[in-house]
Amino acid sequence: MTTPPKMTGDLGEDREPIVLVIDDDMSIRESLAGLFRSVGLRVKVFGSAPEFLQSDLPNAPSCLVLDIRLPGISGLDFQIDLADAGIHIPIIFMTGHGDIPMSVQAMKAGAVDFLTKPLRHQEMIHAVTRAIAADQKRRAAEKTVSDLRLLYESLTPREREVLPLVSAGMMNKLIAAELGVSEITVKVHRSNIMRKMQIRSLADLARIADTLGIPRAKPGRI
Numbered sequence: 001m002t003t004p005p006k007m008t009g010d011l012g013e014d015r016e017p018i019v020l021v022i023d024d025d026m027s028i029r030e031s032l033a034g035l036f037r038s039v040g041l042r043v044k045v046f047g048s049a050p051e052f053l054q055s056d057l058p059n060a061p062s063c064l065v066l067d068i069r070l071p072g073i074s075g076l077d078f079q080i081d082l083a084d085a086g087i088h089i090p091i092i093f094m095t096g097h098g099d100i101p102m103s104v105q106a107m108k109a110g111a112v113d114f115l116t117k118p119l120r121h122q123e124m125i126h127a128v129t130r131a132i133a134a135d136q137k138r139r140a141a142e143k144t145v146s147d148l149r150l151l152y153e154s155l156t157p158r159e160r161e162v163l164p165l166v167s168a169g170m171m172n173k174l175i176a177a178e179l180g181v182s183e184i185t186v187k188v189h190r191s192n193i194m195r196k197m198q199i200r201s202l203a204d205l206a207r208i209a210d211t212l213g214i215p216r217a218k219p220g221r222i
Helices: 028-040 050-052 077-082 102-109 119-151 157-167 171-180 183-196 202-211
Strands: 006-007 018-022 042-046 056-058 062-067 091-095 112-118
Touching: 018 028, 018 050, 018 056, 028 042, 028 119, 042 050, 062 077, 062 119, 062 183, 077 091, 077 102, 091 102, 091 119, 102 112, 112 119, 119 202, 157 171, 157 183, 157 202, 171 183
Parallel strands: 006 056, 018 042, 018 062, 062 091, 091 112
Antiparallel strands: none
């Protein structure tokens, strides 16, 4: 796998969606570009997978309209390469030579749709709309996790020890015994955790711990 494309701009800064198209047929690239622009979407086209990988792409909600037969690499193999590189852009496959096994493989690997040429404009627009909506949802979830991670990193090492015990519903007295500190110290840590994580309830803290993958510690497990 060659170097993945760079995403320009910070997450969430560039909010205008964009459709990315890879097809070695110039007439299809131009036709799709005109179609997407006609419904108010930005579009960027590429003639090959390497051209896509060498490009700086907007850091925005997007989807990839990908020809399944590309020079040098198949669209299915490129789908796998992107996933391996941690690029989770929703993909819409298009092909003039597709078959059921190809479509099944593409969909199992996470493709949004598998469209056959000649392309129906409304069908393509519908698929792109769904794909961009899915990417917007994914990006929002990733930003939520990123924001929570920053808050978590503001905790002291001791507060990070206390957090899983609190999120497990343990009383201050038990946490104090577990950590070998005073109960008042646990109360201070608990208060600091709630303030720094910007939450008010134990339920919120438990949800955050689950979101960040922090196991809820049990007595004797620290």
